[in-house]
Amino acid sequence: MADASAARFDGLRLRHWRPEPRPDGVLVLYFDRADAAVNAFSQDALLELAAALERIALDPPKGVVVASGKASSFIAGADLKEFQEFDRKGTVDDAIRRGQVVFQSLARLPCPTVAAIHGFCMGGGTEISLACRYRVASDDPSTRIGLPEVQLGIFPGWGGSARLPRLVGAPAAMDMMLTGRALSASAARGIGLVDKVVEPANLVDAAATLALRGTTRPFKQRVLGWATNTPLARRLLAPQMTKQVARKAPKAFYPAPHSLIATWERAGGKGLQGRLDAERRAVVKLAGTPTARNLIRIFFLTERLKALGKGDPGIARVHVVGAGVMGGDIAAWAAYKGFEVTLQDREQRFIDPALQRAQALFEKKVKDPAKRPAVAARLKGDLAGDGVATADLVIEAIIENPDAKRALYETLEPRLKADALLTTNTSSIPLVELREHIDRPAQFAGLHYFNPVAQMPLVEIIHHDRMAPETERRLAAFCKALGKFPVPVAGTPGFLVNRVLFPYMLEAATAHADGIPGAVIDKAAVKFGMPMGPIELLDTVGLDVAAGVGRELAPFLGLQVPAALGGVEAGKRGKKDGQGLYAWKDGKAVKPEVPAGYEAPADLEDRLILPLLNEAVACLHDGVVADADLLDAGVIFGTGFAPFRGGPIAHIRSFGPDALVARLQALQATHGERFAPRPGWDNPALREANP
Structure with missing residues (x-):
């Protein structure tokens, strides 16, 4: 760092932010949260940023680029554990106000500002990028930009709902915020959220160039941002939005999307500070609702379930026996997720419909037609069961008959590799009834999917008294690779x-x-x-x-x-x-x-x-499960039990x-x-x- 640039930050003890000046006069401000693998805004990080921005405002560089010091992501959002603590202490208003003030300080800098986005950019990460004058994103598939707060029972409170409708137009902005849907870099560019998309290696250079040269937004985007936020547009659009939202999210259960629409409708015509104030008041009110508290708790439950699936499952090849609706769909989903899969049944006439359903899944899920043949090639019909000998994991999905299942295992097990796992998709039979004649019970478990496989996020990993812990670990990692939540449960009738x-x-x-x-x-x-x-x-x-x-x-x-x-x-x-x-x-x-x-x-x-x-x-x-949190998670993700109620045990506690x-x-x-x-x-x- 040059002497003049170093002097700008004299006396500041920055743990989370790393300022690096460039020879072209642009300052890159890297967010690299200390002692964390992912960037999330803590109050410490916000206070540090406020102090750094104050110094930058006194001695402005030619431009400021906000980038991530983490290799794989930009900013995941706010620190939700802190948010829960603020809720308990009744200080959510202070936390929201602080974030707004800091991001406003960034927006008011007397020099161009650019967000350089690579990887996940969620919530507060998107909001700080909106406070910048420009945004550049990498074209890497991992780059996703979103405002998912509605899924936590609130909506963007650090300026996101105040700024985004004016930037990209109300319809696109409200769709992002009401659904919580994340956009790819190209999709974000398409609606005007991102000004430029570049290769990851060129990201910071491109952002610095944009800071120095600037750009003019297309006329159509500028007009859209104005025209869709007029009083007439708000009066026309708000009832339509409310009607669409009410179909999936009744106001009594999920107040956040309704509050977002109402806040935009009432305050959308005010100046920025007026919109920020209205945003803050609404979000603070939502944060105190049981819905928000339960949905935030569920978020942490999903993080716990994901953590169960750490590590390499040691599974590349999967063999499924039983090509009915469940078995066929299990096989298709595993192939879609990158595994080599063979599908066996008694006759080819049972296998063919499953392969046809799989093609329909691939056509729906694989957006690029050129990539579909490679995905489809990973799933093969296997009438003779030749895939058993090379499979790392065998999944039995035949009829719910203990005798039939045991007879099948007697033919399968002698052909398995030494380290292969044998599992059953039984929905109710206790595993002690099925493991009696198995030679390697330590490598036998239940892997219970739910119908429809492509939509239901849960898989129960069923225990029995002779199953090895390593078997559970590998199966949990396999579930994570499938994009499913694993919940370990006891092998008693019906499981959980x-x-x-x-x-x-x-x-x-x-x-x-x-x-x-x-x-x-x-x-x-x-x-x-x-x-x-x-x-x-x-x-x-x-x-x-x-x-x-x-x-x-x-x-x-x-x-x-x-x-x-x-x-x-x-x-x-x-x-x-x-x-x-x-x-x-x-x-x-x-x-x-x-x-x-x-x-x-x-x-x-x-x-x-x-x-x-x-x-x-x-x-x-x-x-049946280890604790109340796992029970609530299992029932929510396995049955769809009213998420806003937090699960059966949370509902019992509240009632x-x-x-x-x-x-x-x-x-x-x-x-x-x-x-x-x-x-x-x-x-x-x-x-x-x-x-």
């Missing part, structure tokens, strides 16, 4: 997700058999916050599959299976046959009209939801276990012993405060 879900679905089937219309039952569950009603879910899963699970779980849980799940007629298994409890047309349930004047029973929601909560408590009591036990006892008195409180309601974990 199906055991918790079964009483809920069983009670729905019972209520339906009692004469309550399916549409009424589904509406009650969706009103609670479930993604789909249980009658529709039974048809989607398949009545035959539900019946199979019922045969395993009903005796274990002491429950009676209604006739609808006792004997399933051929051709009436649900969605896959076009007929089940509902008729199905074009992939959608045709629900019969509810009789005029029909009123749902007052206790219907309790009848549906309390059995699920009751069994969740029993699972925690029985040690109060004693009040829920009283409701169970009331249902027990009215409807029978199936509602008797299960063991575990006295667990202290049910009374801990939610974060």
Whole structure:
């Protein structure tokens, strides 16, 4: 650093920021958060930046480039652990105000400023780039630019919602913020968020050149930023946005997107400071809601699940036995994610439809047609099962019959490599029933996927008493490579997700058999916050599959299976046959009209939801998972349980276990012993405060 440039920062003890002057007079300000692998804005980092910007303003260089000192990413956003602490202390307003003030100091520098973006640029990272005059991004596939705060129950509070609509136009800006969707560098360039896209090696040089020479935004983008933020545009666009958002995010459950639209509509015509003030007030209010607290907790749960999958799984080749819907889709997803996969079944006529479904998946997921043949080539039909001998992982996905599975293992295991893993996708059979005749039980486990495989983010790793810890580690790493969340669970009947879900679905089937219309039952569950009603879910899963699970779980849980799940007629298994409890047309349930004047029973929601909560408590009591956090994560990602409620245990804590036990006892008195409180309601974990 030259003497004059060094003097600019005399006396500052910068731990997180590294100023480096260039010969061309541009100062590069590298963010390199100390003792962290990824850049996230802590209050310390913000205060340091404020001090550095104050010095820069007194002695401005020819330009300032904000870049990352981390090789793989720009800035991941704010430090959420700190944010939780501010929420507990009631100082969120101070934290939001500080971020806004610091970024405003950057925006007001009397010299050009450029953000040099490579890798992940999320939340506060995108907001600091918006406070710069220009933005340059690398064309690396890892570069993704987004404002995902709505997924945490808030919206951008450090100037993002105040600046972005004026920069790229309200429709594109609000779409980014309302969905939390991240953009590639080229997509960001397309909407005007990024001024230039370059190769990673040229990123800082290109940013410095842009600072010195400047650029003029296209006329169309400048007009769009003005025209879509006029009072008339806001009055026209806001109701349309609200209507679209309400379909997926009801205001009562997810207030953040609705608050974002309302704040833009009311304050969009004010000056920047007015927009910042409105933004801050709205975000502070949202941060104190149960929804935001639960969604932030879920974010940390996902980080915990990702951490389970550290390391190399030592798996390159996968062999799947069973080309039904589950087995075929498991094979297709593994091939899509880069594994060499062979798919076996008894006859070619079972394999061919699975390969056709796989092609449809590849066409949907692989955007570049030129790359699809290489992806498709990774999946091969294997009628003879030749892939067994070279597979690192074998996944059995045949019918839910213990005898059939054990017979298959006897033929598979002698052909496996010494270090290969053998797994089952059973949805309910205890693994101690399946490992009896296996020679290498340490390398045998359950790997339970959920339907539809391409959409459901969870995989349960099922334990048994002779499984090796290394087997769990490798399978968790494999799940991470698939882009799935692994949750280790005990190998008892139903494991976690199906055991918790079964009483809920069983009670729905019972209520339906009692004469309550399916549409009424589904509406009650969706009103609670479930993604789909249980009658529709039974048809989607398949009545035959539900019946199979019922045969395993009903005796274990002491429950009676209604006739609808006792004997399933051929051709009436649900969605896959076009007929089940509902008729199905074009992939959608045709629900019969509810009789005029029909009123749902007052206790219907309790009848549906309390059995699920009751069994969740029993699972925690029985040690099916290690702790309450893993239980909540498993049920949320395995069933879609209302995320804004934070999971079954978080919901019990917020509602109060004693009040829920009283409701169970009331249902027990009215409807029978199936509602008797299960063991575990006295667990202290049910009374801990939610974060």
